[in-house]
Amino acid sequence: MQMTIDAVTRRVVESDICENLYSIDWSFANRERAHEIEAIHPYPAKFIGELPGALMRTLSHPKGTLVFDPFAGSGTTLVEAQRLGLPSVGVDLNPIACLISRVKTGVAPVNLTESASRIVAAASKSVVKQTIKIPNVDHWFKADIQTAIAALLEELNGVEDIATYDALRLAISSILVRVSNQESDTRYAAIEKKITRENVFAHFVGAVDKLNKALVARDWSLAPAKVIEANTLTLNPKGLEGKVGLVVTSPPYPNAYEYWLYHKYRMWWLGFDPLAVKEQEIGARAHFFKRNHHTEEHFWGQMRDTFKLIDRVLVNRGYACFVIGRSKIHGKIIDNADIIQAVAKEVGFSTSARIERTISSTRKSFNLSHANIKTETVLVLQKS
Numbered sequence: 001m002q003m004t005i006d007a008v009t010r011r012v013v014e015s016d017i018c019e020n021l022y023s024i025d026w027s028f029a030n031r032e033r034a035h036e037i038e039a040i041h042p043y044p045a046k047f048i049g050e051l052p053g054a055l056m057r058t059l060s061h062p063k064g065t066l067v068f069d070p071f072a073g074s075g076t077t078l079v080e081a082q083r084l085g086l087p088s089v090g091v092d093l094n095p096i097a098c099l100i101s102r103v104k105t106g107v108a109p110v111n112l113t114e115s116a117s118r119i120v121a122a123a124s125k126s127v128v129k130q131t132i133k134i135p136n137v138d139h140w141f142k143a144d145i146q147t148a149i150a151a152l153l154e155e156l157n158g159v160e161d162i163a164t165y166d167a168l169r170l171a172i173s174s175i176l177v178r179v180s181n182q183e184s185d186t187r188y189a190a191i192e193k194k195i196t197r198e199n200v201f202a203h204f205v206g207a208v209d210k211l212n213k214a215l216v217a218r219d220w221s222l223a224p225a226k227v228i229e230a231n232t233l234t235l236n237p238k239g240l241e242g243k244v245g246l247v248v249t250s251p252p253y254p255n256a257y258e259y260w261l262y263h264k265y266r267m268w269w270l271g272f273d274p275l276a277v278k279e280q281e282i283g284a285r286a287h288f289f290k291r292n293h294h295t296e297e298h299f300w301g302q303m304r305d306t307f308k309l310i311d312r313v314l315v316n317r318g319y320a321c322f323v324i325g326r327s328k329i330h331g332k333i334i335d336n337a338d339i340i341q342a343v344a345k346e347v348g349f350s351t352s353a354r355i356e357r358t359i360s361s362t363r364k365s366f367n368l369s370h371a372n373i374k375t376e377t378v379l380v381l382q383k384s
């Protein structure tokens, strides 16, 4: 059968795109320092901005369509989309992730540092009792630290402007590990740190100052970025069907990072339920160590549901990019990229490129040492 001119042109353009993809240095070894907006709050296994940025710059997407990240985490894809002037939408189950994404992509609140000073002035005088129900709270937070955090949160409840409220809550979230007895973000041992009530207020003011500087240092215009707090596997895509031109994501994968655990006390303090997040979190290690534990089959099913969603929202011939590593489940190494490629094929996607990239040493600080993972795969899949 003869191909139409359009189809021939499309093939040529698409083969150029693939060639361009293979010519990129995916280790980004010579990358410049990340923009300060990326450092406002810790998040495990986040993208370096260059990665989604390179995919968005290289892969075509119809004008006016959305960039979609179904596992948006701390919103790196959404920020990079804004830097390129593209509207975007991101979904994540984790309320701390969504808070970070909203603040990173939202307007810089007016007079943020002044609001923080007012809150500290009121909180340092108040003798609020800590009434938020947090399991094992005395093990992780000294009594006077608890009342200082509770006083800040209480004062914050009076803030009416949503952008200011979100930004100040994010600043509190960002200091919680530092003012707790927890050794560090990645070490879950309780140690003596000699933190005082005054330190809590000083760290809060410092965090707000840093956040404010990062927000005003964004020298790009803020294209619309919508953040949806939801389980991607059960998301109703109404309103998004056919509106997405490009998907860029790094999904959670089995028995690897534990986003809910990493943010457990942040969630308790900010009034969320980390245990509900854990139940729905794809790949959480807890699911792999209980009786009737999850297997790689669960991951197949979860990615199938993800691709069904992507299929509904993505334009025809649109690209879906997945950045994914390997897992170790009960001693067996699982290549998650193979699973995603196979599931994508079932749903009608072809593979345009499969590239292995070295994970930078900073990413490895959230180490998957139990799996000795040093590379990950960039998969570019195309809807037929």
Ligand SMILES: C[S@@+](CC[C@H](N)C(=O)[O-])C[C@H]1O[C@@H](n2cnc3c(N)ncnc32)[C@H](O)[C@@H]1O
Residues within 6 Å of the ligand: 043, 044, 045, 046, 047, 048, 070, 071, 072, 073, 074, 075, 076, 077, 091, 092, 093, 094, 097, 230, 231, 232, 233, 249, 250, 251, 252, 259, 280, 281, 282
């Ligand atoms: C690899 S991280 C994404 C990191 C992101 N690329 C960034 O730069 O911050 C995977 C994300 O998937 C989220 N996640 C896990 N299970 C989910 C589910 N069922 N629905 C939505 N998000 C989920 C986790 O909360 C985590 O933020």
